[in-house]
Amino acid sequence: MVSERIRRLDRGGWSLLELLVVVAIIGIMAAIAIPFFASYWRSAAVRAGAQEMRTALMQAKQLAITSRQNVCVQAVPTGYQMRQPGCGGVNFWTGIRWAGAAYTFRLQNNVTVAVLAGPPVFTPLGAAVPGGQIQVTGPTGNFLTITVSGAGRITTP
Numbered sequence: 313m314v315s316e317r318i319r320r321l322d323r324g325g326w327s328l329l330e331l332l333v334v335v336a337i338i339g340i341m342a343a344i345a346i347p348f349f350a351s352y353w354r355s356a357a358v359r360a361g362a363q364e365m366r367t368a369l370m371q372a373k374q375l376a377i378t379s380r381q382n383v384c385v386q387a388v389p390t391g392y393q394m395r396q397p398g399c400g401g402v403n404f405w406t407g408i409r410w411a412g413a414a415y416t417f418r419l420q421n422n423v424t425v426a427v428l429a430g431p432p433v434f435t436p437l438g439a440a441v442p443g444g445q446i447q448v449t450g451p452t453g454n455f456l457t458i459t460v461s462g463a464g465r466i467t468t469p
């Protein structure tokens with residue numbers, strides 16, 4: 313007669329074939345999902361960079377209103393700068409205060425900034441003279457364009 317302990321050991325477990333089928337299904341699902349995830353990751357990096365740049369433009373607009381001086385948002389090779397009182401200004405916004413030394417903001421995930429039209433200069437009334445367009449480009453070449461209207465409205469697609 314077979315003991316109860318041996319019967320319990322015989323009931324549990326998976327066969328090698330069952331485990332191989334489950335591993336194969338997981339592998340096929342991963343092979344299908346990885347390209348979609350990579351595409352999503354690239355577009356999410358550009359969207360995040362565009363949102364960060366849009367926030368910076370809104371901050372520049374608010375700085376122009378509160379300081380009662382023009383504020384220029386200018387793209388530089390390594391990021392962007394906020395200058396006062398305009399694009400030729402010598403005061404740079406550091407995120408905390410205005411300073412006399414150049415300060416450059418960088419976008420995350422190797423996202424770059426380029427001014428297509430402008431650069432936008434916000435006035436103390438919140439308008440942008442001239443308005444402008446700023447292109448945010450990801451490391452793989454996909455991009456989004458941010459538009460600043462003459463009235464100071466900032467839009468992204």
